[in-house]
Amino acid sequence: MSSKPITRYFYRIFTEDLGLNESLAQYLNLLINLVFTFLLAYIIYKVLRVFGERVVNKIAAKSKTHFDDYLVKNKTFLHISNLITINFISVLTPSILVDFSEAEIYAEKLVSLLSVVFIIALLRSILLTFKDFLKTMKAFKDKPVESYIQVFMIVVWLIGIVVIFSIITDRSLTKLFTGLGALSAVLLLVFKDTILGFVASIQVSVNDTVRIGDWISMEKYGADGDVFEINLASVKVRNFDNTITTIPTYYLISDSFKNWRGMSQSGGRRIKRAVLIKAESIQFLNKNEIEEFKKIQLITNYVGQRSSEINEHNNRIKADKSVLINGRNLTNFGMFRKYVDEYLKQHPAINKDMMVMSRQLAPSPEGVPLEIYAFSKDKIWKNYEHIMADIFDHILAAVPYFKLEVFEYPTGKDFSKDFKTKLKEINS
CATH class of the missing domain: 2.30.30.60 (SH3 type barrels.)
Structure with missing residues (x-):
């Protein structure tokens, strides 16, 4: 009752002092009250904004935790200002509209609707603050926090929509939530992707x-x-x-x-690539060729040891070495395979604690693949590619030293050379 004389102050002036009719006095009184109310609300809003932007920002900047910084970033204090301001208007609404009972009902509904919207906005800013804060923590840095925040926001919006509908229709929340239970099948269909995404996010996490x-x-x-x-x-x-x-x-x-x-x-990134060797270039090695291979430092000891074992075996079985195929023999492909093994083992970029080998794969129409299987210490893509290129540059350049050939499909230039050679033979 104490507020009525204040809100009807101008009404008394208009009717008693100025002699205006009651209807006009009521409208003029309402207009002045609205102006004063919104002016006071604006002042409260600005004071809270200034407090939030200056005082709270300074406190957040000086504090050790980053949580308050994220509150400022997500404008939490702005939403609090909005909520306090709308509540201030809500308190004054019955007094301002004392002479307009029908309008008071609609005004209170409008204020209640705005309050719900501001509460949802405030909850959203708080949830976003938690999301940003959790992302800075090592335990949550690689977790799908956004998924859970979105689920909470969907629940908040659903509740908010129900409350808004309840305010507009003047129906109790209990009845509305009961009705939603009957529509659960429809809701499941509408939010099918959301539910699947939420379940998937949990399983992924x-x-x-x-x-x-x-x-x-x-x-x-x-x-x-x-x-x-x-x-x-x-x-x-x-x-x-x-x-x-x-x-x-x-x-x-x-x-x-x-x-x-x-x-x-892991300790390394896998290198798994093959070089295709022409099958017709693979051959047995004679004594002179074996002596030449002893000059290659990486396989010097291997060639000496292996050739001694083979000679001892051949002498024991009395193999006729006038024909090279008899008995056991070294091949240029076997020498090359051993050379690649030794080269990989001494390469500084290869992890020696993991698998390191070269292996011969099944022959194909393109030749006999020699696959390199190893792991580079450096796992960064760019560095990994450089290491692999360096290894295969060397291997491809080493192939001719073992009298081997790398398979390539013939080009037009190759056919042209063959044609010219045959033409010369015919002319001669």
Whole structure:
């Protein structure tokens, strides 16, 4: 009752002092009250904003924790200012509209609706603050925090929408939530992707399938790069060509993909590549050729030891070495394979604690593959490629020293040479 004389002060002046009719006096009184109310609300809002931007910012800058910094970043204090201001208006509304009972009902509904919206905005800013803060912690840095924040926001918005609908229709929240239970099948259909994404996010996190920062390859979706975001609906991958691929989170548990984390955490990155050797260039070695191979330092001891073992065996079985194929023999391909083994073992960029070998694969129409299988110490892509190129530069350049040839498909230039050679033979 104490507020009525204050809000009707101008009404008494207009009716008693100025002699205006009651209806006009009420409207003029309302107009002045609204102006004063909104002016006071604006002053309160500005004071809170200044306090939030200056005082709170200074406190946040000086504090050791970063949580308050993220509160400032996500404008939490702005939303608090909005909420306090709208509550101030809400308190004054019955007094301002004392002469307009019907308008008071609509005004209170409008203020209540704005309060709900500001509360949702405040909760959102707090959730975003928790997300940003958790991302700075080592335990949560590679976890899909965005997914859980989005789920909370969906729940908040659903509750907010129900409350807004309750305010507009004047129906109790109990009845509305009961009605939502009957619509659960429809809600499940509408939010199917959201539910699948949420379940997938939990499975990805619990099973530690993918973390933020992992390098993954998913050819089906053209993804080959680093994961930089995992949210409720999708996983975002920054490919090595700086394009971004978005993959539905659910597909990370329903489809297959390759995660290179194991390689990154291991002692090396695998080198697995083959050189194709022409089969017709592979041959037995005679004594003179064996002596020549002894000059290659990496296999000097091997050639001497191996040739002694073979000679001893051949003498024991009395092999007729006038024909080279008899008995046991060394081959240029075997020598080359041993040379590659020794070269890899002494290479400074190869991890000697992991598998290091060269192996002969099954012959193919393109030749006999000699595969190099080893692990580089450096796992950074650029450095890895340089190491592998350096190794194969040397191996390819070493092939002719063993009287071997690398397979290549003939080109037009090769056919031209053969044609000219045959033409000369015919003319001669």
